[in-house]
Amino acid sequence: MAVISRGFGGRRRRAEEDLPPGQYLTEDFPVLSAGPTPVVDTAEWEFVIQTETGARHRWSWDELQALPIEEITKDIHCVTRWSKLETTWRGVSLDTLFEQVETAYDYVLAHSYGGYTTNLPLEDLLDGKAWIAFEYDDSPLAPEHGGPARLLVPHLYFWKSAKWVHGLVMQTDDEPGFWEQNGYHLYGDPWLEQRYS
Amino acid sequence: MTTWRAATVASTARLTSTARSIVLDVPGWQGNLAGQHLDLRLTAEDGYQAVRSYSIASVGPGQLVELGVDKVVDGEVSPYLVDEVRAGDQLEIRGPLGGWFVWRPADVGPVQLVAGGSGIVPLAAMIRARRTSSSVAPFRLLYSARTPDDVLFAPELDNAGDVEITFAYTRRAPDGFARKPKRLDRTDLAELTLPPADDLTVFVCGPTGFVEAVADGLVSLGHDPARVKTERFGGA
Ligand SMILES: Cc1cc2nc3c(=O)[nH]c(=O)nc-3n(C[C@H](O)[C@H](O)[C@H](O)COP(=O)(O)OP(=O)(O)OC[C@H]3O[C@@H](n4cnc5c(N)ncnc54)[C@H](O)[C@@H]3O)c2cc1C
Numbered sequence: 332m333a334v335i336s337r338g339f340g341g342r343r344r345r346a347e348e349d350l351p352p353g354q355y356l357t358e359d360f361p362v363l364s365a366g367p368t369p370v371v372d373t374a375e376w377e378f379v380i381q382t383e384t385g386a387r388h389r390w391s392w393d394e395l396q397a398l399p400i401e402e403i404t405k406d407i408h409c410v411t412r413w414s415k416l417e418t419t420w421r422g423v424s425l426d427t428l429f430e431q432v433e434t435a436y437d438y439v440l441a442h443s444y445g446g447y448t449t450n451l452p453l454e455d456l457l458d459g460k461a462w463i464a465f466e467y468d469d470s471p472l473a474p475e476h477g478g479p480a481r482l483l484v485p486h487l488y489f490w491k492s493a494k495w496v497h498g499l500v501m502q503t504d505d506e507p508g509f510w511e512q513n514g515y516h517l518y519g520d521p522w523l524e525q526r527y528s
Numbered sequence: 529m530t531t532w533r534a535a536t537v538a539s540t541a542r543l544t545s546t547a548r549s550i551v552l553d554v555p556g557w558q559g560n561l562a563g564q565h566l567d568l569r570l571t572a573e574d575g576y577q578a579v580r581s582y583s584i585a586s587v588g589p590g591q592l593v594e595l596g597v598d599k600v601v602d603g604e605v606s607p608y609l610v611d612e613v614r615a616g617d618q619l620e621i622r623g624p625l626g627g628w629f630v631w632r633p634a635d636v637g638p639v640q641l642v643a644g645g646s647g648i649v650p651l652a653a654m655i656r657a658r659r660t661s662s663s664v665a666p667f668r669l670l671y672s673a674r675t676p677d678d679v680l681f682a683p684e685l686d687n688a689g690d691v692e693i694t695f696a697y698t699r700r701a702p703d704g705f706a707r708k709p710k711r712l713d714r715t716d717l718a719e720l721t722l723p724p725a726d727d728l729t730v731f732v733c734g735p736t737g738f739v740e741a742v743a744d745g746l747v748s749l750g751h752d753p754a755r756v757k758t759e760r761f762g763g764a
Contacts, residue, residue, distance in 0.1 A: 335571050336571055336617060340572055361760075362740070364760070366754065367744060367747045367756050412580070513627035514625055514626055
């Protein structure tokens with residue numbers, strides 16, 4: 332069914348062909364959050380992976396910085412429809428963090444300072460697909476963009492890249508996180524346009 | 529809820545020199561909660577499409593859905609909606625969307641609304657939902673606009689009954705208005721909004737910079753961040 336909006340010409344932007352369906356390019360870095368921006372001090376910051384045995388693998392800020400740090404250049408896609416190409420980050424690969432973790436569970440619930448949660452399959456975090464990122468565009472990550480550190484999972488819609496990340500809890504099932512309970516898709520593949528549940 | 533449906537513009541009305549109310553006729557619309565938004569899609573003759581989100585100003589049954597759109601200069605979609613679209617035109621919508629930034633008539637606790645510019649739209653829907661449901665939840669609104677001429681839904685807000693409404697202006701205030709034009713700051717929030725309380729819910733909506741500043745200010749005044757719900761419209 333073709334619904335044409337009379338008199339709408341649009342202002343075509345460049346390179347829309349390279350974007351997932353329904354996205355448009357932006358040069359800005361818009362902010363989507365459900366509440367106020369939490370302020371987290373790196374002196375108190377920690378990242379924790381908790382498994383089914385109750386084991387807690389814990390990294391302080393300094394311990395994280397001592398791990399191998401990668402430079403990451405990726406396109407990012409927000410469910411609110413902006414995409415940004417070739418964004419540059421520095422961070423630690425989840426592969427590095429999971430080297431020390433034994434788990435038989437297939438899902439994780441990421442938890443953030445401030446209470447935000449989001450769910451992901453473990454396989455979407457491994458094999459070079461996800462990082463704990465703390466620098467964006469050669470500067471420390473700004474609080475409104477998730478600083479001091481956020482999860483970076485660029486192949487999924489950006490709400491999966493939990494800001495102010497605090498830790499991951501291993502799960503048997505794919506339990507919905509915050510936006511997933513509030514109408515957004517359980518998985519969130521931008522190329523399949525999995526925006527809403 | 530996730531499929532696109534055709535909508536026809538039923539009517540439009542000027543709200544301010546830069547903003548317009550657009551009422552859409554959406555066959556099969558199942559109603560919406562106050563605070564929800566929809567996605568709106570425009571298609572050009574050659575198939576080019578653009579999609580933006582708009583909050584829903586209306587609540588209640590029926591298939592008429594009202595939006596309030598303020599023009600972003602140099603924008604792609606909002607100038608079309610504010611200056612070009614007219615009754616009978618067709619577009620597509622998907623929604624209602626969002627389950628967090630909502631107020632339900634069953635929520636009895638006090639509510640503080642803080643709007644910046646067109647951020648009034650979902651908050652006006654909450655005031656409408658409160659009125660149509662005969663809720664007695666205490667409601668207070670702090671509305672920051674550029675000038676008195678930039679207030680959306682002004683006549684309706686003037687008749688909002690026992691909702692306590694405070695205006696603040698950033699560029700020009702009416703003659704004799706005590707507060708000088710400026711952006712809302714922490715002192716304004718302390719003086720013009722409800723104090724922190726366990727059962728209070730705060731809804732903050734407007735351009736991203738406005739929401740960041742207001743939400744930070746509220747948290748510094750002692751509000752529980754989990755009770756401050758925000759909707760960022762974009763921009764600086
Ligand atoms: C959940 C949600 C609900 C919204 N509800 C409403 C609503 O009820 N009424 C309404 O008028 N708008 C609303 N918006 C904003 C709306 O979606 C568009 O962003 C806005 O109309 C601008 O679109 P555009 O195509 O004209 O501008 P674009 O062509 O997308 O942008 C042009 C320039 O303006 C900047 N910009 C984009 N949005 C804004 C903004 N809101 N303020 C200032 N600068 C901006 C962009 O960064 C860009 O530089 C809402 C946004 C969201 C996410």
